[in-house]
Amino acid sequence: MKGGVGKTATVIALAEALAKDDPKDRVLVIDLDAQANASICLAGDSPLTKLIREQRTVDGYLKDYLFKKKDVEIGAYIRANASDVSHNGSQLDISLFAASPTLRLVEVDLIYKLTQNNYSLNKIVSNLSSLIGTQLREAKKQYRFIIVDCAPGISVLTEVIIRLADFVIVPTIPDPLSTYGLQTFCGSIWRKPQSSSNPFRKKPQATLPYVLFTRRQSVKLQNLTVEKLRKQQSPSDPEFKIFHTEIPERVAIANALGMAGKSPSFHRKWGGVVDVMESLAHETKGVMNGASA
Ligand SMILES: Nc1ncnc2c1ncn2[C@@H]1O[C@H](COP(=O)(O)OP(=O)(O)OP(=O)(O)O)[C@@H](O)[C@H]1O
Ligand SMILES: [Mg+2]
Numbered sequence: 209m210k211g212g213v214g215k216t217a218t219v220i221a222l223a224e225a226l227a228k229d230d231p232k233d234r235v236l237v238i239d240l241d242a243q244a245n246a247s248i249c250l251a252g253d254s255p256l257t258k259l260i261r262e263q264r265t266v267d268g269y270l271k272d273y274l275f276k277k278k279d280v281e282i283g284a285y286i287r288a289n290a291s292d293v294s295h296n297g298s299q300l301d302i303s304l305f306a307a308s309p310t311l312r313l314v315e316v317d318l319i320y321k322l323t324q325n326n327y328s329l330n331k332i333v334s335n336l337s338s339l340i341g342t343q344l345r346e347a348k349k350q351y352r353f354i355i356v357d358c359a360p361g362i363s364v365l366t367e368v369i370i371r372l373a374d375f376v377i378v379p380t381i382p383d384p385l386s387t388y389g390l391q392t393f394c395g396s397i398w399r400k401p402q403s404s405s406n407p408f409r410k411k412p413q414a415t416l417p418y419v420l421f422t423r424r425q426s427v428k429l430q431n432l433t434v435e436k437l438r439k440q441q442s443p444s445d446p447e448f449k450i451f452h453t454e455i456p457e458r459v460a461i462a463n464a465l466g467m468a469g470k471s472p473s474f475h476r477k478w479g480g481v482v483d484v485m486e487s488l489a490h491e492t493k494g495v496m497n498g499a500s501a
Pocket of ligand 2: 215216
């Protein structure tokens, strides 16, 4: 829900840390935000401009499939080797299903056109969910990790993807306002009465969301908030779980996000926070392996 909390930074860092950790693990990043920040941070301006020109984007796919009724698969829209970051001399294996700024319009158009055809909003979300679910199941055969960057605020695509994901990470700045939003968000999706016929009430596949404290500074207000949230979660019935790893507020992280096109090594890109990003990847793998065991 919150803007500017480090969602995109988390997606980029996690994608690169996972790809670096085991070169056999192919990683796909899907950008579901019309701001296209993850696409720019990963691929850089000019490759993204080319993808947008060729309509090889999430919005291009949705337009082709839903409006032009083409029988398409997302594989044709994905750019392989999208990252120019390397480790031990090899390029990281990260692919990108990019977004473009028209994604927001496509999402609105989609709802408008289908409601004109007497589709209810629930039906639109159900259809979109089964379409994206089918494509993700296919993509899972090729990629070990599929990481989706969501837009801030309310979006039909976010509603759909949160329910399809095996694992939901909620980057949160630990201050009182962000925390309030966090409880509302987790409660509204995981604690609402469930209904199989209403897609907005469909039980998410992930058992509980995982909160990741981001932009962490050692100031009293943040320390108190973190302490309170860690203590508050009842072991038997938590509202959400919390990563042990915390992402600090560092200029190096902001700088790393602007390095596409400079072909850095993983270590040069993440400089003083390499260990944090490695810890994020290991903890994510640990939880996912535990969850699927
Ligand atoms: N840990 C950090 N330390 C310092 N700067 C950061 C950190 N994380 C993110 N930033 C910076 O803060 C801004 C917002 O980060 P980011 O784009 O990752 O947030 P977001 O939640 O994806 O935002 P949006 O809601 O707009 O998609 C960016 O300018 C980014 O460079
Ligand atoms: Mg973002």
